[in-house]
Amino acid sequence: MxxxxxxxxxxxxxxxxxxxxxxxxxxxxxxxxxxxxxxxxxxxxxxxxxxxxxxxxxxxxxxxxxxxxxxxxxxxxxxxxxxxxxxxxxxxxxxxxxxxxxxxxxxxxxxxxxxxxxxxxxxxxxxxxxxxxxxxxxxxxxxxxxxxxxxxxxxxxxxxxxxxxxxxxxxxxxxxxxxxxxxxxxxxxxxxxxxxxxxxxxxxxxxxxxxxxxxxxxxxSKASNNQLKPVQKFLKDNHISSNIQYKGVAKGKNVFVIHLESLQQFVIDKKWDGQEITPNLNKLYHENDTLSFDNFFNQVGQGKTSDAEMMLENSLFGLAEGSAMVMDGTTNTFQSMPAILDQNGYSTASFHGDVPSFWNRDNAYKSFGYQYFFSKEYYDIKPGYVSGYGMKDKLFLKDTVKYVEQLPQPFYAKLITVSNHYPYLISKKDASIKEWDTGDPTVDPYVQTAHYLDQSIGELMNYLKKSGLEKNSMLVLYGDHYGISNNHKAAIAKILNLKQIDNYNLAMFQKVPFMIHMPGLKGGINHTYGGEIDVMPTLMNLMGINDPGAIQFGQDLLSKDRNQIVSFRDGDFVSPKYTKYGNDLYFTKTGQQITDKTETEKKEVDKIQDYVNKELSLSDSVINGDLLRFSKQSWFKTVDKSDYNYKKSAALKELSEAQNKKPTSLLKENKGKSTEDLYKTDAPELKGESSSSSSSDDSGSSSSSSSSSK
Structure with missing residues (x-):
C-alpha cells in the first residue's frame, strides 16, 4: 500500500x-x-x-x-x-x-x-x-x-x-x-x-x-428573396380559413392586451387556504361574453416574455437561442400588429412600469410600429412603488389610465404587469393570501403575487366599466410563460395534488390563461389546442383586418379547420391525440405513455414532428435572415423607425397634437374632464390620499377578495 x-x-x-x-x-x-x-x-x-x-x-x-x-x-x-x-x-x-x-x-x-x-x-x-x-x-x-x-x-x-x-x-x-x-x-x-x-x-x-x-x-448578410419562397409555400400548404362567424365582430373597437406576467392556467378556479387565488379572473373566465381557452400553451424559449410578445404581435416564434427582440428587434423588418392597426386608423401604445431598454423594447417597439411607449419615465414613482422588475401592478395600472384616456379611439393598448415576476417579491402589506406550504422557497410566494395580480385586474375592470371604456373595447388577457419552472417537480406535485410528476404533467403545466372579453361577444370555454403563435391571426379576424399573404405561422383559434398542433420551442409538441415532451410520448386525452408505437402511431407522430420541425426552422429563417424585408404587400407599408420618438417630452407633445387632430379620445369625449378619479384601488401605498379612498362598493370583487383574507 x-x-x-x-x-x-x-x-x-x-x-x-x-x-x-x-x-x-x-x-x-x-x-x-x-x-x-x-x-x-x-x-x-x-x-x-x-x-x-x-x-x-x-x-x-x-x-x-x-x-x-x-x-x-x-x-x-x-x-x-x-x-x-x-x-x-x-x-x-x-x-x-x-x-x-x-x-x-x-x-x-x-x-x-x-x-x-x-x-x-x-x-x-x-x-x-x-x-x-x-x-x-x-x-x-x-x-x-x-x-x-x-x-x-x-x-x-x-x-x-x-x-x-x-x-x-x-x-x-x-x-x-x-x-x-x-x-x-x-x-x-x-x-x-x-x-x-x-x-x-x-x-x-x-x-x-x-x-x-x-x-x-x-x-x-447573405439572405435573398428566394429564401422567402419555401416559407410562403409552407404557409400556403397549411392555410386555413378564419372563422366567418366572428369576422369583424370587434371592428372599430379599442383593444386592450393585458399581459399577465408568469401566470399559469392551473391557478384559474383554484383555491388555497379557503380562498380563490384569482377570483376576478375566474369571474371573467366564466362570463358569457368571454371566449376562454383551456388548452392554450405558452411557446416561449430563452426569450421568455419577449418571445411571447414576438408571437403575439408578429405570429413568429422566438429564437432557439437568446431573444429575437434583443438580437433582431432593432434592425429587422416586421409586419407587426401595432403597425398594421396604425395603418388602419388605430392609435397604438404599450405601457410598462420599468426601464424602456428591458428586452430592448425601446428599439423593438419602433420596428413593431408602436406610436407610443409609456415606460418608467412617464410615471411618478415614489419610494415603495417598485418591487422586483418594475412598478407594482396596482399602482402601475392606476397611473396608466391618465395616458389611456388621452389615446384617440380606436386604440390598441398593451399593459404589461410585472408583480407576478420571479422571484415573487411581495411585502406583507400587499399580501392578502397565505403562502403555499410546499417547502420550496422559490415556489411558495407565487400564490401571493398571483393573487395580488388578480386584485389589480379586478380594479382595472371596475374602472373600465365606470369610465365606459369596457362597452367599446375588446379585452385580451394572456399569461406570457410559466411562473414555476420544471425544476420544482416536488412543489408542482404538491400544488396539483399528484403523487409524482412525469413529462405529461409538465407538458400540461405549460398552459397559460388566454381570454377574449367583449360585451356582446358570443363566448364560452373553447377546448381547441393552441398557443401564443395563434393570437395575432385570431385578433386580426375579430377586428376584421384583411392581411392576405401575411407571413404568420399561427392559425385562427376560432377556426374549425385548425390542425391544433402546438409547437414548443424545443421541438416537442401537443396535439389533440399525441403529446411529446422531454422525449416521451403520451396520449393527450389520458396521459398514458406510449412506449411501443404501432406502425400507424409512428406515421402519425412522424407527420406531426415533421410539421413542427418545419414550422420552427422556417420561422427561424424569417428572423435570422430578416426575410420580411423582401415581402411586399399591398395592404402594408414598411415601418420607418425614425417616425417614432419615445422620449417623454416629444411623445406627450405628439399625443396632445393627435388628440386635437382626431378628437375621439375618452378625455375629449368628456370635454377635458379626466376619469382618473373613477379608478379605485386599495394599494396601501396610497392610503390617506383622496384619489385612492374607496368603499367596498367601489372596488367590487377586488376589494372583497382582499378584505376576506385580512
Whole structure:
C-alpha cells in the first residue's frame, strides 16, 4: 500500500501526472453536476456512458495546452482553465435552475436588456452545493501551495503534447459517434439544448452555440428573396380559413392586451387556504361574453416574455437561442400588429412600469410600429412603488389610465404587469393570501403575487366599466410563460395534488390563461389546442383586418379547420391525440405513455414532428435572415423607425397634437374632464390620499377578495 502511494505521489509530481489528475477531477465533477444539477433525461447504460465521457475530450484539449508550456506556466494554465470552465458550469447551473436551459451567446449579448434586479434573482437561486464545482480548483491550488505536489520543471516533449491533442480529437470523435448512434441528427434536427449537453457536454455545447451564432449572423448578410419562397409555400400548404362567424365582430373597437406576467392556467378556479387565488379572473373566465381557452400553451424559449410578445404581435416564434427582440428587434423588418392597426386608423401604445431598454423594447417597439411607449419615465414613482422588475401592478395600472384616456379611439393598448415576476417579491402589506406550504422557497410566494395580480385586474375592470371604456373595447388577457419552472417537480406535485410528476404533467403545466372579453361577444370555454403563435391571426379576424399573404405561422383559434398542433420551442409538441415532451410520448386525452408505437402511431407522430420541425426552422429563417424585408404587400407599408420618438417630452407633445387632430379620445369625449378619479384601488401605498379612498362598493370583487383574507 505504501509503495502504491509513493508511486501515485511520484506520478503527481510530474507535469503529465498533474495534468491527468486535473482532467480526472474535472470530469468527475462535471459528471456529478450533470447528474445532480440538470434534468437531462439520461436513460439507460448507453446514455450514462456517453454522459460520463462527454467532458473528457474538452478537458484533454484545453488542459493539454498547458503541456506545451514550461515550468510553472503549465500549472498556471491548467488551473486557470479549470477555474474558467468551473465558473461557466456554475453560471449555467444557476441559469438552468430557473429557466431549464443553458446560457447562449445571444443571451449574453442581450443580457444588458434584462439585468435589472438580476442580483436579487441570483441570490434566490443559489444553493450551497453549487459551489462544489470549484472544489477541484481549490484542491489543486492547495496541493501546490503546501508543496504536496511539486512543480516539474523538466522539459516536456512536444511530440507527447501533440499526441495528447490528437487523443482529444479522437475521444471527441468516439463521443460524437456514440451520440449519433443513440440520437441521429443531433446537431442538425434538434431544437433542444438539453440533448446537446446530454450527449456532448457543456463545453461542446458552448462551442456549437458559438458556431451557430456566427452562422446566423452570416445567414442574414447573405439572405435573398428566394429564401422567402419555401416559407410562403409552407404557409400556403397549411392555410386555413378564419372563422366567418366572428369576422369583424370587434371592428372599430379599442383593444386592450393585458399581459399577465408568469401566470399559469392551473391557478384559474383554484383555491388555497379557503380562498380563490384569482377570483376576478375566474369571474371573467366564466362570463358569457368571454371566449376562454383551456388548452392554450405558452411557446416561449430563452426569450421568455419577449418571445411571447414576438408571437403575439408578429405570429413568429422566438429564437432557439437568446431573444429575437434583443438580437433582431432593432434592425429587422416586421409586419407587426401595432403597425398594421396604425395603418388602419388605430392609435397604438404599450405601457410598462420599468426601464424602456428591458428586452430592448425601446428599439423593438419602433420596428413593431408602436406610436407610443409609456415606460418608467412617464410615471411618478415614489419610494415603495417598485418591487422586483418594475412598478407594482396596482399602482402601475392606476397611473396608466391618465395616458389611456388621452389615446384617440380606436386604440390598441398593451399593459404589461410585472408583480407576478420571479422571484415573487411581495411585502406583507400587499399580501392578502397565505403562502403555499410546499417547502420550496422559490415556489411558495407565487400564490401571493398571483393573487395580488388578480386584485389589480379586478380594479382595472371596475374602472373600465365606470369610465365606459369596457362597452367599446375588446379585452385580451394572456399569461406570457410559466411562473414555476420544471425544476420544482416536488412543489408542482404538491400544488396539483399528484403523487409524482412525469413529462405529461409538465407538458400540461405549460398552459397559460388566454381570454377574449367583449360585451356582446358570443363566448364560452373553447377546448381547441393552441398557443401564443395563434393570437395575432385570431385578433386580426375579430377586428376584421384583411392581411392576405401575411407571413404568420399561427392559425385562427376560432377556426374549425385548425390542425391544433402546438409547437414548443424545443421541438416537442401537443396535439389533440399525441403529446411529446422531454422525449416521451403520451396520449393527450389520458396521459398514458406510449412506449411501443404501432406502425400507424409512428406515421402519425412522424407527420406531426415533421410539421413542427418545419414550422420552427422556417420561422427561424424569417428572423435570422430578416426575410420580411423582401415581402411586399399591398395592404402594408414598411415601418420607418425614425417616425417614432419615445422620449417623454416629444411623445406627450405628439399625443396632445393627435388628440386635437382626431378628437375621439375618452378625455375629449368628456370635454377635458379626466376619469382618473373613477379608478379605485386599495394599494396601501396610497392610503390617506383622496384619489385612492374607496368603499367596498367601489372596488367590487377586488376589494372583497382582499378584505376576506385580512
Amino acid at each position: 505504501s509503495q502504491a502511494w509513493h508511486k501515485i505521489r511520484r506520478g503527481l509530481n510530474t507535469r503529465f501526472g498533474f495534468f491527468l489528475f486535473a482532467v480526472i477531477l474535472f470530469c468527475i465533477k462535471s459528471y456529478m453536476a450533470y447528474q445532480t444539477k440538470f434534468s437531462l433525461g439520461v436513460k439507460g447504460s448507453m446514455q450514462e456512458l456517453i454522459l460520463a465521457i462527454s467532458p473528457i475530450a474538452t478537458a484533454l484539449l484545453l488542459f493539454g495546452i498547458g503541456l506545451y508550456f514550461r515550468g510553472k506556466w503549465a500549472y498556471c494554465w491548467m488551473i486557470l482553465v479549470d477555474a474558467i470552465l468551473s465558473s461557466w458550469l456554475f453560471a449555467n447551473i444557476l441559469y438552468y435552475r430557473e429557466f431549464s436551459d443553458f446560457i447562449t451567446f445571444n443571451l449574453i449579448k442581450g443580457s444588458g436588456a434584462t439585468s435589472d434586479n438580476l442580483g436579487k434573482s441570483l441570490m434566490g437561486i443559489m444553493r450551497g452545493t453549487d459551489f462544489l464545482v470549484f472544489v477541484d480548483v481549490i484542491f489543486l491550488i492547495l496541493l501546490l501551495a503546501i508543496r504536496f505536489i511539486k512543480i516539474d520543471t523538466t522539459p516536456f516533449k512536444i511530440r507527447y503534447a501533440v499526441a495528447t491533442t490528437i487523443l482529444s480529437v479522437g475521444v471527441f470523435g468516439v463521443n460524437l459517434g456514440m451520440a449519433y448512434s443513440n440520437r441521429s441528427g443531433l446537431l442538425t434536427r434538434t431544437f433542444d439544448n438539453n440533448y446537446i449537453v446530454k450527449y456532448l457536454g457543456l463545453q461542446t455545447y458552448t462551442a456549437y452555440d458559438a458556431i451557430k451564432t456566427y452562422q446566423n449572423s452570416e445567414q442574414k
